[in-house]
Structure formats: structure tokens, C-alpha cells
Amino acid sequence: MTLTFIRHELKAFWRSKNSGKALAVRIVMGILIALLLLEVLALAFFMDTLLVRSFPKQNLITSFSGILFYYFLFDLLMRFQLQELPTLQVQPYLHLAIKKNALVRYLSFASLQSFFNLWPFILFTPFICKFIWYNQGFITALVFFLSIIAFAGFNNYLALYIKRRSNINGWISVAFAATLSILVALDFKWGVVSFRVPSLWFFGHLSAQPALLALPVLLAVGMYYVNFLYLKSNLYLEELGSRKTSYKSSTEYPVLDRFGKVGDLVGNEIKLIFRNKRSRSAFIMTSIFLLYGLLFYTNKVYGEGWKVFCGQFMTGIFIINYGQFMYGWQASHFDGILVSKVKFSDFLKAKYLLFTTVSTVAFILTLPYAYFGWHIIVVHFAMYLWNIGISTNVVLFFANRNYKRIDLSKGASFNWEGVGATQLLVGFPLMITPYIVYGPLAWLKHPDIALLILGAIGAFSFMMRPYWIKYLEKDFNNRKYTIAEGFRNK
Numbered sequence: 001m002t003l004t005f006i007r008h009e010l011k012a013f014w015r016s017k018n019s020g021k022a023l024a025v026r027i028v029m030g031i032l033i034a035l036l037l038l039e040v041l042a043l044a045f046f047m048d049t050l051l052v053r054s055f056p057k058q059n060l061i062t063s064f065s066g067i068l069f070y071y072f073l074f075d076l077l078m079r080f081q082l083q084e085l086p087t088l089q090v091q092p093y094l095h096l097a098i099k100k101n102a103l104v105r106y107l108s109f110a111s112l113q114s115f116f117n118l119w120p121f122i123l124f125t126p127f128i129c130k131f132i133w134y135n136q137g138f139i140t141a142l143v144f145f146l147s148i149i150a151f152a153g154f155n156n157y158l159a160l161y162i163k164r165r166s167n168i169n170g171w172i173s174v175a176f177a178a179t180l181s182i183l184v185a186l187d188f189k190w191g192v193v194s195f196r197v198p199s200l201w202f203f204g205h206l207s208a209q210p211a212l213l214a215l216p217v218l219l220a221v222g223m224y225y226v227n228f229l230y231l232k233s234n235l236y237l238e239e240l241g242s243r244k245t246s247y248k249s250s251t252e253y254p255v256l257d258r259f260g261k262v263g264d265l266v267g268n269e270i271k272l273i274f275r276n277k278r279s280r281s282a283f284i285m286t287s288i289f290l291l292y293g294l295l296f297y298t299n300k301v302y303g304e305g306w307k308v309f310c311g312q313f314m315t316g317i318f319i320i321n322y323g324q325f326m327y328g329w330q331a332s333h334f335d336g337i338l339v340s341k342v343k344f345s346d347f348l349k350a351k352y353l354l355f356t357t358v359s360t361v362a363f364i365l366t367l368p369y370a371y372f373g374w375h376i377i378v379v380h381f382a383m384y385l386w387n388i389g390i391s392t393n394v395v396l397f398f399a400n401r402n403y404k405r406i407d408l409s410k411g412a413s414f415n416w417e418g419v420g421a422t423q424l425l426v427g428f429p430l431m432i433t434p435y436i437v438y439g440p441l442a443w444l445k446h447p448d449i450a451l452l453i454l455g456a457i458g459a460f461s462f463m464m465r466p467y468w469i470k471y472l473e474k475d476f477n478n479r480k481y482t483i484a485e486g487f488r489n490k
Contacts, residue, residue: 051063119152282318304442316384352469389459
């Protein structure tokens with residue numbers, strides 16, 4: 001039946017009226033994923049160098065064993081943010097002589113196609129072959145490899161289970177984010193627990209006790225069956241990820257389907273970005289500025305404070321560069337938005353989703369800067385949380401005070417249209433506010449505590465996003481006619 005389901009999905013894709021555009025999008029996404037995996041491969045070949053620099057007093061295998069649980073924690077966070085839920089239109093099959101188990105089994109195994117499941121193969125295989133196989137033999141290397149794959153499978157099904165439950169009860173995602181934040185704080189801030197200790201214990205004993213491999217395997221199999229039973233009990237939901245079955249997403253980007261109307265709005269925003277000169281220039285500049293770290297991390301003149309600037313700039317440049325002109329990008333059809341059936345809360349959610357997604361991808365693309373030290377990644381992660389939690393709110397707050405329209409057909413070079421006092425003011429709180437927290441603590445020789453506080457503030461604000469949406473919606477309703485009048489002035 002699995003091959004039948006695959007054939008049906010392929011036919012549905014090729015027979016769709018938007019199959020050409022969807023294919024082009026998938027090709028572009030495939031190229032981007034391939035580039036990302038090449039960066040992961042480069043990181044894999046430099047892993048021994050990075051481990052020696054980070055843990056100079058330990059042998060390579062011991063230091064490698066100690067970081068693996070940190071990788072799986074980061075992997076779980078990234079999966080929760082970015083991994084797509086596998087879907088299948090099951091209603092046409094429910095009246096046929098097809099067992100539910102076959103449908104659920106297909107959905108369960110389809111999730112293994114995620115590129116996140118390629119990461120451990122690419123990232124850890126070179127190190128395992130070069131050092132563990134060479135020093136401890138093939139059996140130990142094989143046990144190491146299978147353990148890592150089993151933990152990755154556990155993360156895969158755990159992330160999918162949490163995301164599916166979150167679609168029905170949003171508080172589950174809040175509880176999950178809070179749990180991760182508390183665990184990180186207990187490790188990095190208070191030192192109550194350490195992921196390094198169980199990581200060293202488990203992987204350090206694998207060579208002597210290969211039977212420990214059964215633990216991650218049982219966890220992965222158990223999480224698979226938890227997903228299996230949950231999917232089977234909710235099989236009559238059309239997309240197995242949404243409480244509403246009457247709405248059909250019209251977005252041409254399959255990854256956005258599960259977000260419903262919000263996904264449609266994000267899809268329209270992506271089209272706006274790539275179809276118009278000035279917005280496209282803003283996106284291109286975002287990609288170029290990801291190389292900004294090479295100017296600072298290769299020059300010892302710049303101190304730790306500049307790392308905060310780089311981390312904020314590279315993971316939040318799209319929010320700053322594109323977001324400062326909200327809602328001027330929609331100026332030409334803003335009146336249509338006001339009279340449409342689109343809820344402004346959904347409009348805001350789409351902006352948040354776009355900013356969070358681009359910022360997350362930007363953070364992932366900056367991971368190779370770990371070559372200059374793992375501490376740089378800690379700085380980038382703290383500022384990434386700050387950007388998705390604080391910078392997005394600041395940008396959208398000032399957007400309610402932007403009354404200048406933008407002509408999308410004009411280029412970006414020497415074009416000052418849409419630039420006003422709002423754009424000049426928004427830059428100050430975005431770039432200066434982090435240093436209000438970081439500056440005093442860095443002066444007192446506690447920069448790591450400052451980073452932890454910045455990240456915690458960002459994570460807390462991120463979890464408070466429903467409150468900010470209500471606040472910004474109320475603020476917008478008080479100003480929408482003034483904004484619309486300003487956009488009408490050409």
C-alpha cells in the first residue's frame with residue numbers, strides 16, 4: 001500500500017494546475033537544503049579541530065561523547081520549529097477496504113524523509129570512521145552510529161507528536177518551550193544539571209557495554225508507537241494536523257499548508273518579496289549580510305561586544321531590513337485588506353511566522369561560524385531568541401506608526417520612498433536595547449549571564465506572542481484609518 005500512496009501523491013502533484021510553480025519551489029528549496037547540508041559536511045570534517053580547541057585537556061572521543069546530548073537538544077528545538085508534518089488526504093481512502101494501520105504506517109514512515117534525519121549521517125559519520133573505528137574497532141563504531149540514529153529517530157517522532165498535540169491545544173507548545181528553557185537554565189546558568197554528564201556516561205560506556213544500544217532503540221520504537229496510536233485515534237481529521245476540516249489552503253507552498261489562512265498570507269508575502277524589485281533587494285541583502293561575521297570574527301581587534309552585534313545583525317537582519325517598512329509593502333492594496341474577510345490577528349500571525357522562519361534559517365546558516373569558537377554559536381542563539389521574541393514586536397509596534405507608501409516596482413538603489421521618522425526611530429531600540437542588558441554585566445565580567453538573560457527575555461516574549469498579537473491588533477484598530485490615508489498619498 002505504501003507504493004500505492006506514493007503513486008497517488010505523485011499523480012495529484014503532477015495533475016495540479018500549479019504543478020509547474022510547485023516544482024520550481026521544490027527545486028529551489030532542494031538547492032538551499034543541499035547548500036545547508038554541504039555546510040554541515042564541512043563542519044563534520046572540522047569537528048576534531050573544534051573539539052580540540054573547545055576541550056584541550058580531553059581526548060577526542062571523550063569530548064565527542066560529551067557533546068552529543070547537547071546536539072540532540074538543539075536538534076529537537078530545530079525540529080519543533082521547522083520540521084513539516086507529513087500529511088495525506090485520507091478521506092478518499094476511509095470508505096475503501098484499506099486498513100487504518102496501513103494509512104497510519106505510511107504517515108509515520110513518511111516523516112523519516114525530513115532532511116533533519118540526514119544531519120547525523122553527514123555530521124557524525126566522518127568522525128566515527130576517522131577516530132572511533134580506527135581506535136576502538138568496527139563494532140564500537142557501529143554501536144555509536146546506531147545509537148545516534150536511534151536518538152535522532154526518537155527526536156523525530158517526539159517533535160511530530162508535540163506539534164500534532166499543539167495543533168489541538170496550543171498550551172502544549174508553550175509547556176514544551178518552557179520545559180526546554182528551564183532545562184537550559186538549569187544547565188548553563190545554575191549548574192544544577194548537566195547534559196554533559198549523562199552524555200559522557202552513556203556514550204562513554206558503549207564500547208564496554210554495547211547492550212546499552214537497546215536504550216535509544218527502545219525509546220525510538222516507543223515514541224513511534226505513541227505517534228502511531230495518536231494518529232490512528234485521530235484518523236478522521238482531514239489533514240491529521242488541524243481541528244478544522246472545512247478550510248482548504250490555497251497556498252502554492254506545500255510547507256505552509258498546515259498553517260491554514262495564516263499560511264496563505266505568508267505565501268502571498270513570499271510572492272510579494274520575489275516579484276518586486278525593492279522587496280527582492282531587501283531579501284538579497286539579507287543573504288549577503290550573513291557573511292558579516294567574516295569581517296569581525298577574523299579580526300582580533302573586535303571584542304566580545306561585537307559578537308552580540310553580529311549575532312543580532314545576522315539572525316535579525318531580515319526583521320530589520322524588511323520589517324522596518326511594514327505595512328508600506330502592502331500600501332497599494334491596503335484598502336482591500338481593510339475591507340476583506342481577513343482578520344488582522346491572522347495578518348499579524350503571518351508577519352510573525354515569516355520573521356521567525358527567516359530568522360531561524362539565518363541562524364542555521366551561521367552555524368559554520370563555530371569554526372571561530374563554540375561561544376559564537378551561544379551568542380548567536382541568544383540573539384536569535386532575542387530577535388524572534390523582542391525585535392519582531394518592536395518592528396510591528398512601529399509599523400502601526402508608518403504612514404508612508406512604497407512603490408514596489410521601483411528599485412532599491414537611491415530610493416528613499418517610504419523612509420521617514422518611523423524608520424529612523426525603529427533602528428535605535430532594535431540595536432541599542434540588547435546592550436542595556438549586556439553592557440553592565442559584561443563590565444562586571446559576567447558576559448555569559450548577560451547572554452542567558454537576553455535569551456531568556458527573548459524566549460519569554462516569544463511565549464507571550466498571543467498577548468502581543470492582541471495588543472498590536474488593538475493599537476492598529478485605533479490607527480488604521482490614519483495609516484490608510486497616508487498610503488493613499490502618492
